[in-house]
Amino acid sequence: MKDSLLSTSLDDITQNPRKLYWPASPDRVQECLMAGKDPELECANFLRVLQHFNQTHLYVCGTGAFNPRCSFIPTSIFLQSEHQTLLYSQTECGKGKCPYDPFQKTASAVVDGELYAGITSDFMSRDSAFFRSLGSRHVIRTEQYDSTWLQDAQFVRVAPLSETDNPEDDKVYVFFTERAQEAEGAAGKVLYSRVARVCKNDIGGQRSLVNKWSTFQKARMVCSVPGPDGLQTHFDQLQDIFILNGKDKKNPLIYGLFTTSSDILNGSAVCVYRMEDVVRAFKGNFLHKEGPQYKWAEFTGKVPYPRPGTCPSSTYGSYSSTREYPDDVIFFSRTHPLLQEHVLPLGERPLLVRVGISYKFSKLLVDRVEAVDSTYDVLFIGTDSGLVLKAIHLPREHGQGQEVTLEQMQVFQHRAPVTAMELSKKKQWLFVGSKEGVSQLALYQCELYGQACAECCLARDPYCTWDGHACSPYMPSVRRRNARHLGEDEDPLTQCVRQGAGLQVEAEQRVMLVAEGNSTYLECLPRSRHAAVTWYKQAGENSPELNQVVTGEQLVVIERGVLIRRAELSHGGVYHCQVEEHGYHWTAVTVRLAVWSSSANRVHGSLSGSSYQGAGTLPWYEDVMALIHPGNLGQHCRALGYRPPRNHRRHGNIMMKREKGEKEKHGAGRGGGGRAAGRKSRSKPQQRAPRSA
Template structure:
């Protein structure tokens, strides 16, 4: 057994657990994980991709066009040529009467691209629900055959129906549907050579039941082709239709029988693919298959097929990846078969001598061909390597897969998978002896993409993703994002290792002795001896009672952040706040100065991420005269308004004024806060500390940038003096008025001597200085 297969067996023994979350996450347009996007304003639905043999040209089948892109450089994608290929107005008008949505269904969606030979490219498109094909000269990139040639068996009418095609030595093999409704599946050979006729499936009975074709592969050593698909399993009798993942085989040079099965496949057979955890329902819907050739020098029977499966019974996004070996597929097709009773349409186990299931049955008798015709389903299923999935995800539904082998620093071969999720992320998964591990996830698109394709160039180290938005190039790795030896080793990326001589994380090359890498355990202490650099403290000067926020970014998703200080064994909760983003907030006082270190803990390894040294600037003089020089500073948390540069709404709850609560502190931080940001080494020339300017709460004036100065109250003293003079004058006038009134009463008494009950009405108009209603004098306050 090949070493790579032995590794897979060990992996599968421990694959029952669900896939752990990704270690690193990079969102779209991340500077740490840049992507290369090619798009044109007049081109859409670039969903069919074909890479040339020398990996320098990428052919793209799009909506009403075929493109030729130059991808010879890994960091540049440029347009070489374009062929416009769209239906005529009359053909579009005919399509409008047949489909539900003319603007969506009636353009020409190119779904098949294959190199027929070294000079010509074959293309087939839906062409307004009337499939057409064409040949394109790869040199001049022009059509050499009119696009008016109509075909019915090489690509589907429906542009959103999946199909697969493969070519070899000038011949084209396709698996698609041939009718307008997409209900008649067909596997065919076209452009047959050496005088052989084109062949297809026998239509006398239904050999395929509502299939969805996903992939095809050529086995040159056995001269056979394999087609992977899902279909309805008619061999089972259930209330609900049961979907079954299948693989079908045909012989490449099959020419059909002489009388029975003329121009039909005599070698067609199909077998179930089983992807199932022990004692659980199987993952029975096949989404995609990637063919991984064996290592150079190995037998072709060691070819592996990586398949992505989902379940028709699952109500949540989940999927599994199973690996099938070519030799196991061959053994199943060489085994026993079921027989279909064409009268009752019931399947039963075949009895008697084994059926002749081999290539070259063109001279077989009619009796033998009748047996072949009714016995095309194998009795056994093809089981995966290790009899279990290589990985299972209970949170993601994968739709596409690609795989590559790479040699680690220890000389061992590892497999890396690239899985595309429905949510728009590309997962990079490494397969280890102890199970699968998601090294990183990269966001490649934001909107759901119903049609997409994924092509891997192992030689160039680039993935090409085709969606409706354009063609995206994704490098398989970017080791430079790991800036320390510990992070490089903890990443456990089979493609990356820490170079001890250059002290950088780089792609693993031939000089393995210089590389620090531990994929199975991530042992940093052993691999990074003498490679750890001491983190330099960032000197930060702050004002007394100034709010400080220290930022610290997690180096990976599973790592946990902790803060340590030279002044405290444990940071007191009444002085420090730990928000959910991992930062640290506190007030700058004599008790909170010192060095603060943010440490990340992952897999038992502790590493300093960033370190700050907080120092107080020169203390300002007191705003109130005091004979004591050591008067305590005014607390920051007090019930007075603080005016920030920008208006911020904050809700403050009433609490004990002698000891502010954590909630009060958070609310005060919302009013005015100074932030210290952990900058990357690329921006190391910046201080990383931002102070929020605050206006004086009494004078509402900006403080000077220089040293603090004592506040002047001269203007306020002038205003108060003027108000005092005005009050004295008013009191004097009031006294004169009272004295004048009392003198008048003696001359003119208010009560007449003849009538005790009468009161002089003018008494009511005299204001009383002691009346509560008239107690406030009418004064104008000078601001």
């Protein structure tokens, strides 16, 4: 946010947003401009730290035109009717809390009234550091200009995590990406993702590491895909972290969103880690390097006691403070911050992978949903092209499981990268932010999944269930006798039979007319993005025999339809679009195609049997006027049993155009073909009409 802080309602973000105006000091803006910075993108106050300090105040920091400033802001200020302005005198120095450069990544968290922040702390953005400030204790940070601690770190997330029941052992974790010193032959240019931790009661050393972290340690986080030759394809650039707490608060799941750092392979992945695996890595051996000409290797010497990285507590003798630690412990902590063991994901492979696509993942949010049969983690993934993906992972007893993308939504019109996502469990809203603004999306739209039990089950959306009559939101507090299961063990057909629900998915009926020699398109858009489509043509009007439609000289079968380049009389007939998903088959669309021959003055392919009543619902009606002999059009339509609407005028045998409103309602094809207005489909990215502010 630039020069202001907004507050709005969770029910509707467009209703009466309140603004707190907080510009940079005019003097600092002038100095920023004199330093050659951009007046629009750099020489302003960009808010980079926004934390709840307590129930009544926020703690907010901004870049202040390369002069970071912070302030305690009372939440009551947003209850006032008029917009407010924050004065320079109401702020304090933000050095060590907020970066100078608005383009630098930062991560922060307020823990027990103290601010933990990973930032670049200098004007030139060369000093990557992890700070603790505020509170009554002295400011403490990582060792400065020591590449074994941090090198060009890009911070992603800061989170307090408790490993034991002893509060003296509580730690704060920081997740980031940096240039790896231990990568062989890379000259420090290879990026690795890291997780580091410090003790909350760390106050630095007595003679060494004064006002520096004395318990700082880090380990590599691995997210890779194993190849057939044993080589790993690594996703080394950490973009986001989401920590999902379960019943065991000391062992949450850590969801990591990664991208490739190579320009050759464009890919993204989501890996999941257990907290116990992270803790295990920090209990492993240390990496060591004897000198500039040596390689990194496992430290085989004696590790001092208490083990470096241990928090001072009554459990470890008489050490009540890190300042009481022996000098050899402090020295070892200073020279050996890197652990040898890597943190590996569950299953030692990603949960979700996208490679060779036009976008990269940028933000991640996870919602644990209680469904009818089990509990599922729903992933909302933002991308750098303004897309939001909604996906789940269905586990299997044997194998790696199945990732299912439920929806793909284009949230921002100009493909602005998604930079923030928040979820309101109580309000059931997803809030998505970018440089364009904020959008508000519903977590689910069960009505998009059709009006049949099988379609609802095949959607596999844990937010939705078949209630016996419709696909509707699942309410855990309400017991439903007719509720579908989501799992892999039972197919939708069996589920719906067991529940006594109707199995028939009603096929959409269409009638189309094309002039001989012209082109037309038979379209089939199943609701599911995972459905396979196959086209068949009846051997005859009343024949049960179906022949699969294959690509020929004048006919092309594509992913979601059949393109007839140049219609021939033999193309007339009844076509069936059959859909297969998850072992279940049904007919989604039936098209009766008639081909009009002007030379023979007849139609090949019967239009009878359709459910259409009158010409008012036929989208081909207007187009065929220009394609067939106008003198025969009215006569031919009457012969087929179609009567024009009463409000249509006649001039001789030529029927005048329908009114504009009718045209817009039904649409019109080109090239002699058209189709009736079809149902909504989730086979394409859905613009869910988000509210924006």
